[in-house]
Amino acid sequence: MFVWRRWRDVMFRIVVAGLAGYAAICGVGRLVALVGLWVPVSPVETAVDALQALMSFGVIATMLKMLPQLLVLPTRITLQKAYDQLEEEIRQRRAAEAMVRRFQEIEANEAQVRQAQKMEAIGQLTGGVAHDFNNILTVITGTIEILADAVKDRPQLASIANMISAAAERGADLTRHLLAFSRRQPLQPRATDINALVVDAARLLRPTLGEQIEIESMLAHDSAPALIDPSQLSTAILNLALNARDAMPDGGKLTLETKNVVLDEDYARLNNDVKPGNYVMIAVSDTGQGIPPALMDKVFEPFFTTKDAGKGSGLGLSMVYGFVKQSNGHVKIYSEPDHGTTVKLYLPRAAEAPVLPVADTGRPAVARGDETILVVEDDALVRDYVVAQVRRLGYRTLSASNAVEGLALIDNPERIDLLFTDVIIPGGMNGRQLALEAEKRRPGLKVLYTSGYTENAIVHHGRLDADVLLLAKPYLSADLARMIRTALEA
Numbered sequence: 001m002f003v004w005r006r007w008r009d010v011m012f013r014i015v016v017a018g019l020a021g022y023a024a025i026c027g028v029g030r031l032v033a034l035v036g037l038w039v040p041v042s043p044v045e046t047a048v049d050a051l052q053a054l055m056s057f058g059v060i061a062t063m064l065k066m067l068p069q070l071l072v073l074p075t076r077i078t079l080q081k082a083y084d085q086l087e088e089e090i091r092q093r094r095a096a097e098a099m100v101r102r103f104q105e106i107e108a109n110e111a112q113v114r115q116a117q118k119m120e121a122i123g124q125l126t127g128g129v130a131h132d133f134n135n136i137l138t139v140i141t142g143t144i145e146i147l148a149d150a151v152k153d154r155p156q157l158a159s160i161a162n163m164i165s166a167a168a169e170r171g172a173d174l175t176r177h178l179l180a181f182s183r184r185q186p187l188q189p190r191a192t193d194i195n196a197l198v199v200d201a202a203r204l205l206r207p208t209l210g211e212q213i214e215i216e217s218m219l220a221h222d223s224a225p226a227l228i229d230p231s232q233l234s235t236a237i238l239n240l241a242l243n244a245r246d247a248m249p250d251g252g253k254l255t256l257e258t259k260n261v262v263l264d265e266d267y268a269r270l271n272n273d274v275k276p277g278n279y280v281m282i283a284v285s286d287t288g289q290g291i292p293p294a295l296m297d298k299v300f301e302p303f304f305t306t307k308d309a310g311k312g313s314g315l316g317l318s319m320v321y322g323f324v325k326q327s328n329g330h331v332k333i334y335s336e337p338d339h340g341t342t343v344k345l346y347l348p349r350a351a352e353a354p355v356l357p358v359a360d361t362g363r364p365a366v367a368r369g370d371e372t373i374l375v376v377e378d379d380a381l382v383r384d385y386v387v388a389q390v391r392r393l394g395y396r397t398l399s400a401s402n403a404v405e406g407l408a409l410i411d412n413p414e415r416i417d418l419l420f421t422d423v424i425i426p427g428g429m430n431g432r433q434l435a436l437e438a439e440k441r442r443p444g445l446k447v448l449y450t451s452g453y454t455e456n457a458i459v460h461h462g463r464l465d466a467d468v469l470l471l472a473k474p475y476l477s478a479d480l481a482r483m484i485r486t487a488l489e490a
């Protein structure tokens with residue numbers, strides 16, 4: 001019965017079938033022998049036959065009882081089939097998992113791209129606003145000095161002038177941060193010793209952070225120089241340290257760390273704004289309250305703050321973000337609520353050794369002269385202010401509001417020693433193109449640029465051309481005087 005029911009599963013079918021046939025014949029033989037029991041041959045043979053018959057019944061009964069189990073017993077073939085099925089299931093499951101992972105990666109990448117686009121859009125908006133604001137502030141910061149000078153013997157008016165000056169200073173500070181975020185501040189990167197800069201920063205931070213906060217520095221003895229604007233980097237570290245202080249109102253520990261790191265292809269794949277390569281890392285860590293995961297995406301946005309009104313403007317991290325990006329670096333923030341936060345700045349390594357800053361050799365307070373300066377500036381308010389300032393310094397001035405007017409004056413026979421031009425001017429040319437054209441027509445003409453932010457004409461990827469003199473807006477009249485002299489003597 002087993003062979004008949006499980007014929008397809010049975011191995012060595014012929015042999016097993018033969019054996020089954022033999023067993024059946026033996027069984028029939030035993031049945032036939034039962035009949036012989038009643039035909040006595042010898043009492044011994046009868047007894048043996050009886051015993052055998054009894055055993056046969058026993059065996060048959062047992063086999064019938066086992067038959068259901070035997071029929072469901074898995075054979076090698078069914079096992080193989082089950083195994084194959086299992087393998088197929090595992091394969092499908094792995095493929096599904098890989099697909100889910102790929103989707104997650106794509107989703108994460110898309111989220112990153114969306115975030116980057118958002119930051120770009122906000123950057124353009126803030127950059128534009130900051131640029132115009134800068135022009136206004138240039139006039140205020142410049143003229144308020146004259147006013148303060150005029151009323152210095154009338155204390156009440158002098159204090160008002162001081163107030164205006166302080167407010168304008170604060171405005172200039174905000175605009176600087178905004179320009180930094182929109183990656184449009186003029187940067188002057190140079191090979192910088194990161195360890196020395198961090199040590200200096202730690203010393204300056206000491207009084208600001210207060211007694212309750214411990215500062216620890218862990219500096220890599222072999223840290224490479226970074227190609228970065230050192231004064232902006234100090235500001236970035238200060239912003240991070242202030243955030244750390246605010247996150248640790250009951251005290252804690254601030255750790256400043258430097259290290260050489262290599263960001264590889266894998267890292268670049270996960271962070272699509274990163275170029276793989278060698279970087280110098282500065283990490284600023286605190287043991288403060290941390291940032292909730294839901295806010296992680298927002299902290300770099302300008303004006304995002306969780307601080308009370310008047311306590312934070314939400315520009316600290318945006319400055320850090322814009323500055324590091326503009327310097328071809330990378331920022332990463334890690335935070336564990338209730339445990340602390342680490343911000344890592346990856347700065348590009350410099351090829352050459354760091355240059356030691358040259359000590360300022362005390363220039364004369366106000367440098368005057370009597371040369372002729374051509375001022376090209378489209379904003380009438382700023383132009384009038386600049387002309388007035390330049391005249392006060394003793395120079396003769398000519399002024400134009402766009403490139404066409406500027407070139408017309410250049411073509412006049414009148415003497416011109418210096419072209420002082422805004423970088424972004426109307427008239428079909430930018431300041432750089434105007435200067436090149438002017439130098440063609442008047443070889444040896446000196447040029448000084450001014451700008452609220454830097455554009456490609458003057459700046460490649462946010463860095464100043466080596467041969468360009470630029471006075472960043474807003475500026476004090478002392479800076480204007482100094483830069484005019486520097487340009488004339490260049």
Ligand SMILES: Nc1ncnc2c1ncn2[C@@H]1O[C@H](COP(=O)(O)OP(=O)(O)OP(=O)(O)O)[C@@H](O)[C@H]1O
Nearest residue numbers: 243247290299305306307312313314315316317341
């Ligand atoms: N180290 C930190 N620990 C906890 N939260 C932080 C930390 N750094 C930043 N944040 C969060 O990110 C927000 C934005 O920081 P950001 O420095 O840009 O602005 P701010 O500190 O609020 O203001 P500002 O720096 O302009 O005075 C903060 O309000 C805070 O919620």
Ligand SMILES: [Mg+2]
Nearest residue numbers: 239243316317
């Ligand atoms: Mg801050």
